[in-house]
Amino acid sequence: MMEITISKRFAKLSYALFLLVSTGLVFFSFEGYSLLSNTTSHLGAQGSPNAWLMNLVFVCLGLMAALTTYTTRIRFHQVMGAIFGLSLVMTAFFQHAPLVPGIPVNQLHDMWHSVFASSTGFSFTILAAGHAFLSQNRQRYVALFMAVIATVIPLGMMAFPAYMGLFQRLMFISAFGWLFFFMKAPQQGSPVDFQ
Numbered sequence: 150m151m152e153i154t155i156s157k158r159f160a161k162l163s164y165a166l167f168l169l170v171s172t173g174l175v176f177f178s179f180e181g182y183s184l185l186s187n188t189t190s191h192l193g194a195q196g197s198p199n200a201w202l203m204n205l206v207f208v209c210l211g212l213m214a215a216l217t218t219y220t221t222r223i224r225f226h227q228v229m230g231a232i233f234g235l236s237l238v239m240t241a242f243f244q245h246a247p248l249v250p251g252i253p254v255n256q257l258h259d260m261w262h263s264v265f266a267s268s269t270g271f272s273f274t275i276l277a278a279g280h281a282f283l284s285q286n287r288q289r290y291v292a293l294f295m296a297v298i299a300t301v302i303p304l305g306m307m308a309f310p311a312y313m314g315l316f317q318r319l320m321f322i323s324a325f326g327w328l329f330f331f332m333k334a335p336q337q338g339s340p341v342d343f344q
Contacts, residue, residue: 156216158327161215163206167325170206173316179249187314188246189321190266191326194245196252203331204241210321211237214328219336225283229276234269234283273324274299283335295327 171189175182178192178201193203211234218230232247243261246254274296281292302320 156220157329160213160217163209164325166209167206167210167321170202171321174202182248183314184309184318185313185315188245188317189314190240190245190262191248191314193241194247194248194249195255195323196247198249199247200244204244206240208238208306211235211239211241214325217328217332223334225279225281226276229272229279232339233269233272236265236272239247239265270299270303277327280332282332288333288335291327291331298323298336 170182172191174192175184178197182191188208189203191197193200193207195202205331213234214237215231215234218226218234221227221230239261243258243265244255245262246256246259277292277296277299281289282297284292299320302316309316
């Protein structure tokens with residue numbers, strides 16, 4: 150019980166840290182950064198001022214996601230949660246190409262950042278869809294909604310790049326809000342009613 154309470158506190162802290170850094174760091178990043186069109190990866194990009202803060206948040210969210218899914222004791226949640234969490238952590242270590250002029254580009258880091266960012270999105274979608282399949286009632290419907298959102302938002306980011314930053318923040322807010330505060334895994338891997 151104490152483990153769950155501590156876990157919930159860290160989940161709240163990680164979530165609050167994301168909200169604070171992903172909006173507040175905008176004012177302390179590179180000139181021309183836009184909350185609407187630039188992503189959180191741009192805040193943590195190679196050469197971005199104070200990038201370490203955004204990358205620290207990625208690590209916190211990733212570790213918290215892995216811990217949250219591990220405590221479900223359901224193998225599917227544990228495996229997909231570990232992939233999701235580890236992928237997000239790795240985006241902090243392999244950073245997006247710089248958007249600041251004059252900063253040399255580490256192409257290898259940028260390539261791996263893209264791979265891990267894609268893996269983060271894909272594994273989250275599979276986690277949400279799998280949770281929908283394993284659950285019933287509100288847990289099923291909300292998880293299915295999250296899987297749809299996790300598919301539609303990246304398409305929206307590609308279709309409307311001028312709003313990429315806004316779309317991505319909505320994705321993070323809804324995804325981690327669901328994962329940390331709403332998702333309840335079914336007992337013994339069988340569908341249960343969580344209403």
